Amino acid sequence: MAENNKKSRRKFLNNGLKLGIVAAIGGIGLSKIASKLSAQTEEAHSGEKMELMTADGTLIEVDSSEVMEVHNVKNNEDNYDVREGIPNRKFVMVIDLAKCKNARKCVEGCQKGHNLDYHQEFMQIKLIQDNPLAEPYWFPKNCMHCDEPPCVKVCPTGATFKREDNIVLVDNERCIGCKFCVTSCPYSARIFNWEHKAKFDDKSQPYSPETNVPGATGTVTKCDFCPDLLRQGLLPHCAQSCPEGVIYFGDRNEDIVTNGAETVRFSELINKRGGYRHLEHLGTKPNVYYLPAVDKLYELEDGFEVNEEVKERYKNVPYVKELKKQGKI
Amino acid sequence: MDIQSRKRELFKEFAPRLETTSLATKIYIGFLVAIILVGIYAFYLQMAKGQIVTGMRDNVVWGIYEVNFILLVCISYSGAFISGILHFFHTPWKTAIARIVEIITVLSLLIGPIYILLCMGRLDRLHYLFMYPRIQSPITWDIIAIITDIVACFIYLYLTFIPDFAILRDHCEERKIPKWVKKLYKTLAIGYQDTKTQRDRLHKITRIMSTIVIVLAIVAYTVLAWIFSLTLQPGWNSTIFAPYFIVGGLFSGVAFIIVTMFLVRKFYKLEKYIRKMHFKVGGIILLILAMLYGYFTFTEYFSRWFSHKEIDTNLLDALFTRYFWVFIFANYVGILVPIGILFFKKFRTINWVTIASVIALVGIWLNRYLIVIPTLETPYVPIQDTRIDYIFYSASWVEIALSFAGVAAFLLMFTLIGKVVPLVPMNYILDSHFTTKKVKQKVNKEISE
Numbered sequence: 142m143a144e145n146n147k148k149s150r151r152k153f154l155n156n157g158l159k160l161g162i163v164a165a166i167g168g169i170g171l172s173k174i175a176s177k178l179s180a181q182t183e184e185a186h187s188g189e190k191m192e193l194m195t196a197d198g199t200l201i202e203v204d205s206s207e208v209m210e211v212h213n214v215k216n217n218e219d220n221y222d223v224r225e226g227i228p229n230r231k232f233v234m235v236i237d238l239a240k241c242k243n244a245r246k247c248v249e250g251c252q253k254g255h256n257l258d259y260h261q262e263f264m265q266i267k268l269i270q271d272n273p274l275a276e277p278y279w280f281p282k283n284c285m286h287c288d289e290p291p292c293v294k295v296c297p298t299g300a301t302f303k304r305e306d307n308i309v310l311v312d313n314e315r316c317i318g319c320k321f322c323v324t325s326c327p328y329s330a331r332i333f334n335w336e337h338k339a340k341f342d343d344k345s346q347p348y349s350p351e352t353n354v355p356g357a358t359g360t361v362t363k364c365d366f367c368p369d370l371l372r373q374g375l376l377p378h379c380a381q382s383c384p385e386g387v388i389y390f391g392d393r394n395e396d397i398v399t400n401g402a403e404t405v406r407f408s409e410l411i412n413k414r415g416g417y418r419h420l421e422h423l424g425t426k427p428n429v430y431y432l433p434a435v436d437k438l439y440e441l442e443d444g445f446e447v448n449e450e451v452k453e454r455y456k457n458v459p460y461v462k463e464l465k466k467q468g469k470i
Numbered sequence: 471m472d473i474q475s476r477k478r479e480l481f482k483e484f485a486p487r488l489e490t491t492s493l494a495t496k497i498y499i500g501f502l503v504a505i506i507l508v509g510i511y512a513f514y515l516q517m518a519k520g521q522i523v524t525g526m527r528d529n530v531v532w533g534i535y536e537v538n539f540i541l542l543v544c545i546s547y548s549g550a551f552i553s554g555i556l557h558f559f560h561t562p563w564k565t566a567i568a569r570i571v572e573i574i575t576v577l578s579l580l581i582g583p584i585y586i587l588l589c590m591g592r593l594d595r596l597h598y599l600f601m602y603p604r605i606q607s608p609i610t611w612d613i614i615a616i617i618t619d620i621v622a623c624f625i626y627l628y629l630t631f632i633p634d635f636a637i638l639r640d641h642c643e644e645r646k647i648p649k650w651v652k653k654l655y656k657t658l659a660i661g662y663q664d665t666k667t668q669r670d671r672l673h674k675i676t677r678i679m680s681t682i683v684i685v686l687a688i689v690a691y692t693v694l695a696w697i698f699s700l701t702l703q704p705g706w707n708s709t710i711f712a713p714y715f716i717v718g719g720l721f722s723g724v725a726f727i728i729v730t731m732f733l734v735r736k737f738y739k740l741e742k743y744i745r746k747m748h749f750k751v752g753g754i755i756l757l758i759l760a761m762l763y764g765y766f767t768f769t770e771y772f773s774r775w776f777s778h779k780e781i782d783t784n785l786l787d788a789l790f791t792r793y794f795w796v797f798i799f800a801n802y803v804g805i806l807v808p809i810g811i812l813f814f815k816k817f818r819t820i821n822w823v824t825i826a827s828v829i830a831l832v833g834i835w836l837n838r839y840l841i842v843i844p845t846l847e848t849p850y851v852p853i854q855d856t857r858i859d860y861i862f863y864s865a866s867w868v869e870i871a872l873s874f875a876g877v878a879a880f881l882l883m884f885t886l887i888g889k890v891v892p893l894v895p896m897n898y899i900l901d902s903h904f905t906t907k908k909v910k911q912k913v914n915k916e917i918s919e
């Protein structure tokens with residue numbers, strides 16, 4: 142009996158390893174390998190070896206004919222459930238505050254991708270300060286896609302929901318616009334469509350909670366982690382458009398995050414660089430991590446010189462005024 | 471028979487108001503209708519253009535609609551609570567004011583929830599609340615509580631009305647009251663003949679309903695407070711919010727009843743029934759509630775100030791700078807002045823008690839304003855926006871017009887109800903005759919034994 146158990150355990154582990162390999166194939170940033178693979182599956186015993194990375198980071202060499210193509214989410218859209226999410230994924234984001242210079246490209250990229258107006262920001266960049274002696278820093282903030290989302294708890298109709306892949310979405314066809322979620326979010330992540338706009342009538346793109354396009358009057362909307370792009374193996378709009386590689390995105394199951402230029406181990410990044418989550422003490426368990434703004438690559442002042450609007454934006458912020466008074470800016 | 475002639479007398483006394491409408495009343499009704507029409511236009515604008523016509527924006531997503539909602543619903547709950555208490559304990563002086571309290575309860579419970587609907591972005595999807603209900607959401611709890619309360623209050627109000635409808639039905643024939651009203655009396659009296667069994671049964675049911683209404687009021691208050699206190703927001707996330715809302719609600723409710731009593735007494739010439747004694751007792755209750763409410767308010771703000779978490783400090787900074795005078799009026803003047811007036815025996819006159827009540831009402835509206843709006847203006851993540859209306863909330867004319875329309879609708883419905891039924895319940899007057907007689911007999915019996 143015990144041996145039997147042991148055997149099934151070994152079998153399970155074995156399967157787990159295979160699953161890990163397969164997961165690595167489907168990994169974000171590795172889509173090129175995947176496409177190469179799918180081209181090769183038709184040929185039998187090509188004899189060509191290929192290098193793969195296992196879940197624990199070691200490189201192994203296998204014959205490409207031994208690697209099977211697995212029907213993952215990309216090829217499995219028929220029974221894909223928007224409310225369930227992408228299977229076997231736990232998406233996380235890491236924002237490296239040391240590299241942010243308030244270029245605002247993430248904001249613009251997001252607005253373009255989600256067809257938002259100038260002032261509607263899923264991704265916002267705040268100027269914040271940890272304590273009176275510390276230098277202020279630029280703080281890009283989107284939806285934290287919490288594991289204990291206060292917004293989901295209070296929604297009376299289930300219009301906003303938490304998926305298996307960590308993503309919190311809003312279904313604007315279900316939303317009744319009570320705004321309880323807006324008041325219960327401690328991160329001010331949610332915005333409301335206060336009036337009707339012509340772009341809401343553009344039905345050329347079918348509505349999906351995954352894109353938030355087209356919007357709807359009188360409903361709540363927010364950052365969605367761009368699941369439509371994730372399913373194509375692409376990074377979210379913000380991470381794609383950041384020129385400094387501030388925003389890393391990835392999967393906690395794979396323990397990998399990437400900003401498009403470099404791919405790193407999520408756990409290592411968090412451990413070595415002192416990663417933290419904003420307002421941890423509230424117990425919302427966010428899935429957006431921050432790397433502290435130490436050894437910053439850019440001067441704080443650079444962030445003010447983006448354009449007139451940015452100058453205007455921070456003109457009346459009390460401690461920006463105070464900083465100016467102290468001669469720090 | 472003694473009781474029959476007394477009924478006739480009472481009917482004679484209250485009938486003229488049911489028969490004719492004076493010119494002043496007509497003008498007054500016209501004025502109220504005008505205000506309501508402006509409100510309807512504002513509502514149309516909001517429906518057509520969206521909530522952009524209100525002062526609400528992305529940070530302050532709930533404005534004075536929410537404040538009105540809390541105030542009216544709290545007044546209603548306390549109306550139910552007080553009327554339940556009056557009934558349950560057979561309060562001797564309930565006679566004159568019980569009906570006023572019951573009408574206030576039902577009317578504010580009808581108008582209050584309209585404000586929460588005005589807060590909703592998609593009224594056309596209201597039915598989703600029932601199609602896709604999520605029992606985890608405090609809003610769902612609130613909807614269940616409010617609907618249950620509305621039903622219970624209506625049943626309760628109707629029960630107290632039945633004997634009066636019977637009297638009206640029996641005596642309206644000889645009067646020139648419109649035919650449809652006569653028919654209405656007949657239908658609503660549901661064959662009540664005031665026999666002993668019927669009377670006992672009705673008393674029993676009313677008594678049971680009065681306890682139910684008290685319990686429901688407490689539940690509804692609590693759930694309303696939870697809408698705020700279950701969030702993580704500074705100034706909302708407070709363990710004492712439920713009892714604080716109960717005490718504050720009773721305070722506003724009693725103040726509102728006293729003001730209504732004053733107006734009804736004056737305009738319906740009911741000096742004979744609503745007496746100084748009512749204002750005196752009302753004043754003492756208001757005094758006790760004011761002290762309790764002041765105590766809760768102090769505890770709430772004091773503990774936030776003393777522990778000074780950063781997020782609470784931001785809120786208190788806002789309250790003591792931008793909202794300084796509002797805060798002073800809401801939480802000092804609105805509480806201490808009524809206490810100051812009502813504390814002294816010689817000030818417990820009809821006029822002074824009413825003045826104290828008006829101050830209390832304005833104070834508590836502002837107190838609710840300070841609970842809802844400054845909190846939303848000082849979120850965890852600082853607001854850094856160029857648009858001033860996204861930083862600070864100020865109510866737009868649409869919101870103000872709809873607020874006044876609510877008051878006007880209340881007054882209008884109150885006036886119309888006063889046209890159809892007497893505002894002093896005739897059956898209670900009769901009851902009090904009986905009970906005093908019975909008590910006398912009982913005492914005599916006991917003495918003679």
